[in-house]
Amino acid sequence: MANPVFLNLVLLEGEPLTLLHAAKQAGFDEVEIWQENVQAAEGGAKAIRAQAQRLNLGFTNCQVLRDFAGAPLALREEKRQQAQQFFQLAQAIGCRTVQAPACTREDCQAELIDEDLCWLSAGAARHDLRIMYEPMAWSTVDNRLGMAWQRLKRLDLPNVGLVVDLFHIAARGDDASVLEDIPPQRIYEVQLCDMAEAVTPDDMLQLVDSARHHRLLPGDGILPVADFVAALQRKGYRGPVGIEVFNNRLKQQPPQVTAAQAFAALRRCWP
Structure with missing residues (x-):
């Protein structure tokens, strides 16, 4: 696989340093790590960075800066x-990318999104x-990949790119044709998953x-x-292409x- 392959640690349960080892042992090149993982690790950011260096394991991104672009002025x-x-957390662990999803607040201020993304x-x-x-x-404004791409295309920010997440694309009724107009270099990662229905x-709510x-x-x-x-x-x-799966049953396993199951699934679908 020519693409770097990653696992979002949300799929695993356990001590964060152990999770890094499990991902590397399974065959992943990188992980998506959460702020909560770093905070829960014994030794904090310094220990996370040291463990990743020992394992030669990269970080696809640090998650997640919630509801930033379009938050009310009072916030x-x-x-x-x-x-x-x-930014400081990402630097502390040796990660180059922060994930900031489109705002989900009911009081999202659409007119502020461009300014916030530029900042x-x-x-x-x-x-x-x-x-x-x-x-x-469930984002308030940019809830479809095509909409988000049109915004980033217009703003033309050199260090802001898209997350392609199959769950969110399919949930909005889009198919693979939504990818046609997006240059590959403006896609910063691809998150694969599936759904039962x-x-x-x-x-x-569902x-x-x-x-x-x-x-x-x-x-x-069925996807x-x-x-x-x-x-x-x-x-x-x-x-980077990888697995982002929130699943209560899988999380209960060692x-x-x-x-290992996640890596095998990735190998099957991304040869």
Whole structure:
């Protein structure tokens, strides 16, 4: 596999340093790590960085700067402080990218999104970092990949790129054709998963519950994973591709077992 392959640690349960080892042992090159993983690790950021260096394990991104772009003006200073904290955290563990999904607040201020993303881009650049912008199915404004791409295309920020997450694309009713107009270099990562049954924004409660607790490994459900993979490979996408699966049952297994299952699923769907 020419692309770096990663595992989002949300799939595993256990002590964070052990999770890093389980991911590497399974065959992954990188992990998506959460702020909570770093905070829970004995020894904190310093220990996480040392363990990753010992294992020669990279970080796809540090998660997750929530509800930043479009937050109400009354929260702007608080949100910018949170962003600075994420920049510092990413640098402390040796990670170059922070994930900042599209705002999900009901009081999201659409007119502030451009300004906030420009600020985030400039702030990240001062730390030699990148920003991954993810349209989620329940985001208030940029809830479809095409919408998010049109915004980033217009803003043309050199260090802000897209997250392609199959769950959120499918939940909004889009298919692989949504990838056609996006240059591969503007896609910063691809998150693969599957689902047992169709979910739509018509039933937001079911959608969110499925997203946060019942995603499946790619190839175990009903999504046309092969169509998305083929479209990305035709485009010549060479960035990170991996597994982001929130699944309560898999999380209960020993992390080494689940990580191995995730890697096997990735090998099957991304040859």
